[in-house]
Amino acid sequence: MFHDGRAAALEEQTGGPPLNPAEMGMPDKASVAARLRENESYGAAFPETFGPGILDDPEAAFDALAQAVAAFERTDAFAPFDSKYDRFLRGEATLSDEEELGRVLFFSEQFTNCSQCHRLALSPMDPRETFTDNRYHNIGVPENKALREANGVALGRSIPVSGATRPSAPRTSAESSARRPFATSR
Numbered sequence: 257m258f259h260d261g262r263a264a265a266l267e268e269q270t271g272g273p274p275l276n277p278a279e280m281g282m283p284d285k286a287s288v289a290a291r292l293r294e295n296e297s298y299g300a301a302f303p304e305t306f307g308p309g310i311l312d313d314p315e316a317a318f319d320a321l322a323q324a325v326a327a328f329e330r331t332d333a334f335a336p337f338d339s340k341y342d343r344f345l346r347g348e349a350t351l352s353d354e355e356e357l358g359r360v361l362f363f364s365e366q367f368t369n370c371s372q373c374h375r376l377a378l379s380p381m382d383p384r385e386t387f388t389d390n391r392y393h394n395i396g397v398p399e400n401k402a403l404r405e406a407n408g409v410a411l412g413r414s415i416p417v418s419g420a421t422r423p424s425a426p427r428t429s430a431e432s433s434a435r436r437p438f439a440t441s442r
């Protein structure tokens with residue numbers, strides 16, 4: 257998780273932003289715990305869920321915060337799958353002709369190849385498609401060196417890919433422009 261893959265578990269990711277100067281920039285775990293105590297409903301819910309005194313111990317409070325956010329991210333409320341596209345997949349909505357054309361192009365292997373990277377499920381009709389294969393693809397965006405350094409990630413770090421279902425062979429530039437017929441019409 258994160259753009260550089262530095263977190264392996266959801267709890268590790270959710271614990272990142274509060275103390276990261278590039279994100280929420282809180283000075284330390286004690287101030288995060290204090291911020292939680294300030295909020296009446298958190299002040300009640302954290303001890304109820306994680307035990308009395310949890311918010312008085314900065315380490316434990318911070319771990320509880322990361323667990324709570326991760327638990328929320330696993331709920332259907334966080335990912336309700338209720339877009340028009342999701343409803344279409346469940347047979348509850350009809351796509352316009354334009355939308356259907358876009359869908360076909362998106363999943364086409366001879367025109368756009370979007371789904372080579374933006375597809376989680378093997379079937380284009382899978383009801384819980386998230387449009388990502390959860391892998392890291394180099395699409396030519398330069399590294400943000402300052403941010404990598406601030407996040408303690410080595411420059412040029414590449415993420416080993418495991419469990420790949422659709423390995424992609426490197427293409428020559430002639431092949432890739434032949435695969436992008438729309439790019440030449442501008």
Ligand code: HEC
Nearest residue numbers: 259362367368369370371372373374391392393394395397
């Ligand atoms: C080689 C892999 C690859 C292919 C092929 C690809 N993308 Fe992407 N796409 C990415 C990556 C990686 C990102 C994330 C870039 C980032 O956030 O820095 C991205 C980001 C996006 C986003 C922004 C998503 C967001 O949540 O911000 C959209 C929209 C998108 N792509 C659409 C497309 C479409 C449409 C196509 C086909 C025409 C396509 N992509 C083809 C890898 C790919």
